[in-house]
Amino acid sequence: MLLSDVVAASRDVAEVAGRKAKVARLADLLSSAQPAEIPIVVGFLTGELRQGKVGVGFATIRDLDVGASPSPSLTVQNVDGLADELHSISGPGSQIEKFDALRAVYGRATSDEQEFISRLFLGEVRHGALDGVMIEAIAAAAEVKAADVRRAQMLRGDLREVAETAITEGVEGLADVGLELFRPLQPMLAKTAESLEGALDQLGTAIFEWKLDGVRVQVHRNVDNVRLFTRNLKDVTDRSPEVAEIVRGFPAKQFVLDGEVIALRDNGRPFPFQVTMGRFGRHSDDGADLPLTPFFFDILHLNGTDTVDDGAQRRLERLMSAVPERFRIPQLVTADLGRAQGFLDEALEAGHEGVMIKSLDAAYAAGRRGAAWQKLKPAHILDLVVLAVEWGHGRRTGWLSNLHLGAFDPATGEYVMLGKTFKGLTDEMLEWQTERFIELETHRRGHVVYVRPEQVVEVAFDGIQASTRYPGRMALRFARVKRYRDDKRADEADPISVVRAIFEKATA
Secondary structure, eight states, rough: BBBHHHHHHHHHHHHHOOOHHHHHHHHHHTTTSSSHHHHHHHHHHTTTOTTOSSSSSHHHHHOOOOOOSSSSOOOOOHHHHHHHHHOOOOTTTHHHHHHHHHHHHHHHSSHHHHHHHHHHHOOOOOSSSSSHHHHHHHHHHHHHHHHHHHHHHHHHHHHHHHHHHHHHHHHHHHTOOOOOOOOOHHHHEEEESSHHHHHHHOOOOOOOEEEEESEEEEEETTTTTEEEEETTTTTTGGGGGGHHHHHHHHHEEEEEEEEEEEEETTTTOOHHHHHHHHHHHHHSSSSSOOOOOEEEEEEEEEETTETTOOOOOHHHHHHHHHGGGHHHHHHEEEHHHHHHHHHHHHHHHHTTOOEEEEEESOOOOOOOEEEEEEEEEOOOOEEEEEEEEBBBGGGBBTTTOOOOOOOETTTEEEOOOOOETTTTTTTTHHHHHHHHHHHHHHEEEEEEEEEOTTOOEEEEEEEEEEEEESSSEEEEESSSEEEEEETTTTTSSSOOHHHHHHHHHOOO
16 A cells, blocks of 8 residues: 555545544545555554654654655555664664665655654654544444444554454454453543542442552463553563562462552551652662552453453452452442442541542443543642743643742742642633733743732642652642632732641641
8 A cells, every 4th residue: 555545544534524534534545455554554544653662853854854756656564664674773873874764765755745754753643543533444444343343452452453353354353352461451541520429320339449549550460470561551560579479479370450559658558659659660679668569459351261341340259359358459339428428538538549439330441431430539729829821832822821830938928839730721711811911920031921929829739749849849739720719819828838738748
């Protein structure tokens, strides 16, 4: 298949608004591809090279300055071969070698093809061919149900391979796709619940779990072989050998578990997330200096049987048989609001984030976010003062966007910066605050507009962590704007002592 066919399809998909039209255009392209070309084409159109990153940056692309070919001749396999070559080049002089390899292929490409290859290698393919659309297109080309493609994608984790299987082997080939040990699945995700009442109204009797502020892991075991993977599917077994050793002691000998690892204090309370992440981010011989403890909440495979299609309650029963209680996240099955509230209170008192609320009947939908899993994290709320604002970029170009947030410190008579956020701002708020902060401007430095500390803003956040970036040695985690408080003066906003009390309670 010529690369120009893919480029044309990419352009068409970007220009049409309707999902059905996008699906039809992609399905038509896939139907004309040879079997060996299918995974390449799917990768190109979803922006996922099978080689991963190929070590080509914007500066290299910019400096190519190669004349375009008047007519197309490159095939998709030519470009895939170039990606192979770029990925394999390393060591001294590698950038020159990569530049020469790029230049040779660019010289054979039309101007449209050059632009597409550039975006592909820089990870900037944006035309609406997301996984959901591509799954439907693959199903249409293969004349199978989208649900069958989606399930195979969940289990295999590689849409390129699934596309080849679907189109060349049909529904029988998809049915043969199963979970493979040591090949991680995308994790199932949760939506945010507005309240316990709302979640119970929607789900009825549900599974409640403590929500830990740890690192999500998927653990695969086959007898003594144990591997740990992150939510991004990276193998991190060597970063947490103590967790692998714990898992080897479980009664079941073959399984895939979903859970969290977290660093705990001697009293059993969790360290702040940044401590867990710092320990998890480095290699350790045995983890003795700051051990990580695993807590599991789901099981996807047990002793030769996949469990992803089972309901959550059945999976929980299997989990109980495979994992000792001390390494299972505390859970409660109830439809009673009072018991659910008590369970949430226990989680918060133990120093954790909140609770997860799960449907009893839901199968494990890898890589998907839906109402079957809901998370409830009671957020902290503070009234802070805006100290400066940054000009936005992309869709927010021309508007003041990123807010610098601070709290007053009576001891110094100065405002202490606690972080930045652009989360939670609507277009109406962006328009209003651009006008408002230009009125309050004192001076500018680069893209930052400094303002008089007069505007109070209500901010929600998940916690406060230690930080060397700001003078107060603290920073807000996941701050987002709730509303502007025009009913409050700056001297009525929360002082730094309130912020410090929240931080000290969390780190006690």
